[in-house]
Amino acid sequence: MKVVGISGSLREKSYNTIVLRLILKRFEGLGVEANMLPISTFPLYNPDERIVAKAIVDDANRQIANAHLVIFTLPEYNHSISGPLKNAIDWLSEPYMSSVFKDKPIALIGVAPSPVGSARAIAHMKTIMGSLLARLYNRRDLVVGEIHNKVDEEGQVKDAAFQEMLEVYVRELKDWLRINS
Numbered sequence: 001m002k003v004v005g006i007s008g009s010l011r012e013k014s015y016n017t018i019v020l021r022l023i024l025k026r027f028e029g030l031g032v033e034a035n036m037l038p039i040s041t042f043p044l045y046n047p048d049e050r051i052v053a054k055a056i057v058d059d060a061n062r063q064i065a066n067a068h069l070v071i072f073t074l075p076e077y078n079h080s081i082s083g084p085l086k087n088a089i090d091w092l093s094e095p096y097m098s099s100v101f102k103d104k105p106i107a108l109i110g111v112a113p114s115p116v117g118s119a120r121a122i123a124h125m126k127t128i129m130g131s132l133l134a135r136l137y138n139r140r141d142l143v144v145g146e147i148h149n150k151v152d153e154e155g156q157v158k159d160a161a162f163q164e165m166l167e168v169y170v171r172e173l174k175d176w177l178r179i180n181s
């Protein structure tokens with residue numbers, strides 16, 4: 001089983017990237033191959049630049065096609081997903097109605113210092129992924145608010161309830177994948 005993780009933040013000390021690493025590490029602990037797919041390499045979307053972007057887009061498409069699950073961690077900017085993430089998704093959204101996300105199991109995690117934890121970004125992402133016909137893990141969106149109280153900047157979890165939440169989330173998600181694949 002293979003999992004690909006995509007963080008919507010380019011920030012070096014991004015909380016979303018920290019939480020994604022924690023999740024992927026737990027998948028690895030369950031014997032699942034887990035890799036992060038960076039979005040910083042995608043140029044600004046321009047259909048005229050398809051040839052320039054081809055190697056980056058082909059590689060990302062190959063990684064996602066080979067994955068049984070794509071996990072997104074979503075920073076919230078102005079009540080939506082980040083511009084860099086939308087940019088990468090736009091590159092990966094072709095061919096129309098049969099992109100790499102069609103029927104792909106995906107899970108959404110929203111991480112933010114605010115108490116509402118990127119919930120609105122998750123809602124927007126559901127619309128975007130719905131348009132690409134992805135298969136959403138709807139049992140539980142992991143909405144993580146007040147993240148600065150739960151992990152430190154080095155990625156150490158400092159909250160026992162959050163630690164437990166991560167373990168349960170990964171176990172349940174893996175069960176869902178097993179039942180649905």
Ligand SMILES: Cc1cc2nc3c(=O)[nH]c(=O)nc-3n(C[C@H](O)[C@H](O)[C@H](O)COP(=O)(O)O)c2cc1C
Pocket residue numbers: 009010011013014015016017075076077078079080111112113114116117118
């Ligand atoms: C321009 C801008 C807009 C933001 N808008 C929101 C928002 O709408 N909702 C929210 O919860 N946090 C918002 N934030 C705070 C981000 O959630 C916070 O910076 C977060 O740490 C970014 O994610 P990262 O740590 O993964 O980089 C905003 C931050 C910036 C700089």
